[in-house]
C-alpha cells in the first residue's frame with residue numbers, strides 16, 4: 001500500500017506514452033470493468049447512447065508545460081496519443097516515482113499538430129488510424145507543401161488531395177478514392193475523435209469528468225446532434241447534465257448524469273449555474289445517496305431538508321424540490337419524496353402483479369408429493385416411472401389424459417398414474433418437508449408466489465423439479481396425441497407426408513424462464529437445475545436486440561408462461577419492473593415465482609422488492625417461508641458464505657495453532673471452517689514482513705501434506721490480504737501443479753490442473769480467436785491432443801455463454817495454436833462448468849486479464 005500523499009498538483013501537457021509501461025494485469029480492479037448500469041428495454045429501444053465501462057488504468061508521461069518536468073502518471077485516460085494535451089490533477093504518494101491521477105483528465109486537441117513536431121505527430125496519428133500509405137503521404141506533403149501548413153483541420157482535405165493526385169499510384173478512379181478517404185475519415189475511431197474535438201471542444205474538456213462511462217462511446221459515436229446538444233448545455237445550462245431524466249429526454253443519453261462531486265471539479269461550469277440549480281443538484285445527490293444507503297426508494301421531506309441544512313435553508317431546499325418536481329426528476333407522495341424512476345418502477349411492479357393475479361387462473365394439475373418424494377429419495381422421476389411402468393400397460397405409456405395427474409384439490413395424497421401403484425407405497429415412506437408441500441401447492445394454484453428461506457432449504461430444487469415433472473407430463477401428452485393422430489385413418493395426406501422432425505431439430509420454445517439478478521447467480525442456477533438460466537438484464541437486452549435486428553422470428557422469450565426469479569433479495573426494482581412488463585406484454589406470462597431470503601440484506605440498489613412483495617402476498621396466501629435446511633454441506637459453510645458476501649467476519653469451528661516449526665499430524669477431522677493461527681513474530685533476524693511470509697509459507701506447506709488437503713477440489717484457502725493470497729497460491733501451485741504462479745517478468749503462468757477464478761465478467765465468445773481472421777486467414781495451425789471435433793473456436797460457441805467474476809474452474813487440458821510459425825497462443829480447456837459447454841477454451845493472452853490462480857481466495861473484509 002502506498003504511503004500518504006504529499007501534495008496535489010495540476011499537470012498540463014501533451015500525452016506521451018510511458019516507456020516503462022507494461023500491460024496492467026487488472027487483477028481485482030473490478031471497477032474498471034463493472035457492468036454498465038441497468039437500462040430499461042424501452043429506453044434501449046429508443047436508440048439512446050449507453051454507458052460503457054470505465055477506461056482501464058494506463059501509465060503515461062506528461063511533460064509539464066509549467067515546470068518542464070517529465071512526469072510519469074498512472075490513471076484512467078480514455079484517449080491516448082501525443083496529439084492530445086491534457087489537464088489533470090495528480091498526487092505523488094510518498095516513496096513513489098509515479099504520480100497518481102485524481103479523477104479524469106480534460107482533453108484539448110493540439111490542432112496545429114504542435115509545431116515543430118507536425119511530421120512526427122501526423123505520422124503517429126496516421127499509424128494509429130492504420131493508414132497504409134502513410135509514408136507516401138508524408139513524403140508527398142513535404143514535396144508539394146510543407147508540414148507547417150498541415151493541421152488536423154485540413155488533414156482530411158490534404159488526404160483527399162493526395163489521393164486525387166495523378167501519378168501517386170492510385171489504384172482506383174478518383175471517385176473511388178474519394179469514397180475511401182471519406183470512409184476513413186468518418187469511421188476510424190482516432191479520426192472521429194479528433195474531428196469531434198475540433199467541433200466540440202467543451203465536450204472534450206468536461207465530459208471525461210462528468211460522464212466517464214459515456215465519454216468514449218459518445219465521441220466515437222458520430223452522433224453530431226447529441227454532441228451538439230451537450231456542447232450547448234455545457235456552454236449555457238450545464239445543470240441539465242446532472243439529471244438522468246433530463247439527459248434522456250433532451251439528449252437521448254441512457255442512465256447518464258453527472259454527479260455533484262464531478263461538477264465540483266469543474267468550477268467554470270458551476271459559475272454558469274444559478275443558486276437554485278446548484279441547490280437542486282445538491283439535494284438530488286443527497287436524495288440518491290440516502291436512498292442507496294437506506295435501501296429505500298423515498299426519503300421523508302423533513303429528513304432530506306435537514307440533511308442538506310448545512311448547504312442551504314429549508315426554504316431553498318423546498319424550492320429545489322419543486323424545481324426537480326417540475327422536471328419530473330422527483331415525485332411526492334404524502335410526506336415522502338421519491339426519485340421518479342424508482343417510484344414508477346415500484347408502481348409498475350405492483351400493476352404487473354395485479355394484472356397477473358387477475359388473469360384467468362392456470363392450475364397445474366400435479367401431485368406435488370410425488371415430485372417431492374422423487375427429490376427426497378434422490379431418484380429421478382424417470383427411473384421411478386420406468387420401474388413402475390415395467391409392470392404396466394403394454395404400450396409402456398401408462399399416462400392417460402385426465403387420469404395422469406392428481407387433482408391438487410383432493411390433497412394429492414395418493415397417486416393416480418396407471419401402473420404407479422407401487423410408487424404410492426414408496427412415497428408414503430418418504431418423510432416430506434411440509435413447508436415444501438405447501439409451497440409447491442401454492443405455485444400450482446396461484447399466479448404469483450414468493451418462497452423465502454435461507455440458502456439450502458430447497459427453493460430452487462423444488463421449483464425446478466416441479467417444472468421438469470410438468471414438462472414430462474406434457475411430453476407424454478404430445479406423444480399420445482401423435483400416436484392417436486397416426487392411428488387416425490382420416491388424417492390428410494399432406495400431414496402424413498410431413499417428415500418427422502427429431503426433437504433435437506426443433507428449436508425448443510422456452511416455457512419456464514429461470515432468471516437471476518447477476519451473472520454469477522444465473523450461472524449457479526444453471527448448474528443446480530441443469531436448465532438454461534439467464535440474468536434479468538439478458539432478458540431485457542434480448543428484447544431490445546430482437547427489436548433492433550431480428551424481424552423474421554418471434555422474440556426468444558415470447559413463449560414464456562412461467563417466470564422464476566432467484567435471489568430475489570438482490571433484484572433491483574428497475575430491472576424487475578422492466579422484465580415483468582416485457583413478459584406480461586410480449587410473452588404469455590401466467591405464473592411468477594420469486595425465490596429469495598427476506599432475512600438477507602437487500603440489493604445495494606434502492607428498494608426492497610422481495611420483502612415488499614412477500615409481505616403483501618403473504619396476507620393473500622401466496623407467500624411462504626421454508627425453514628428446513630436440506631443441504632448436505634455443513635451449515636457453517638453455508639452461513640459463512642452469507643457472512644462473507646455481507647462483508648462480515650466468518651465463524652470457525654476449529655482453530656489450528658501453528659508452531660514455529662510445524663509438523664504433521666495436524667488433525668482437523670470433521671471440521672469445516674478452520675482458523676489457522678500463525679506463530680507469534682519473535683522479531684528475530686528477519687524483518688516482520690519476511691517473518692510473517694516465512695511462517696505463512698511453512699504453515700501452508702505443512703497443511704498441504706495433510707489428508708484433508710489431498711485435493712484442491714474439496715479444500716479452499718481463504719486469506720484477508722492480497723499478498724497472503726499470492727504467497728499461498730504460490731505454495732499450492734507448486735504443491736498441486738508444480739509451478740510458481742508468475743514468471744520472472746511477473747506475468748501469470750497457467751498450466752493444467754490449476755485452480756483458477758474468473759476475475760471479470762465476459763462473454764466466452766469475446767475471449768476466443770476469430771475463426772476466420774486469426775485461425776484461418778493468418779494460417780494458424782492447431783496442435784492439439786484433442787480430436788478435431790472437440791476443438792472449438794469463436795463461431796462454435798453460443799455468444800450468450802458468459803463467464804462470471806468469481807467463478808472457479810480447473811484447467812483440464814491445453815493445446816496450442818501456432819500462427820505463421822511465429823506467434824503461439826495457448827488454448828486452455830476448463831473443467832465442465834455448465835453442461836452445454838464441454839470443452840471450454842480460452843486464449844492465453846486474454847486469459848491473463850480474465851483469470852487468476854485461486855487455490856487461495858482473497859476476502860478483504
Ligand SMILES: Nc1ncnc2c1ncn2[C@@H]1O[C@H](COP(=O)(O)OP(=O)(O)OP(=O)(O)O)[C@@H](O)[C@H]1O
Pocket residue numbers: 372375376377433436453454455456457458459460461462528629630631632
Ligand atoms: N426435499 C428435499 N429432500 C432432499 N434433499 C433436498 C430437498 N430439497 C432440497 N434438497 C437438497 O438440498 C440442497 C439445497 O437445495 P437448493 O439449492 O434448492 O436450496 P436453495 O434454497 O435454493 O438454496 P440457495 O438459496 O443457496 O440457492 C440441494 O442439494 C437439494 O438437492
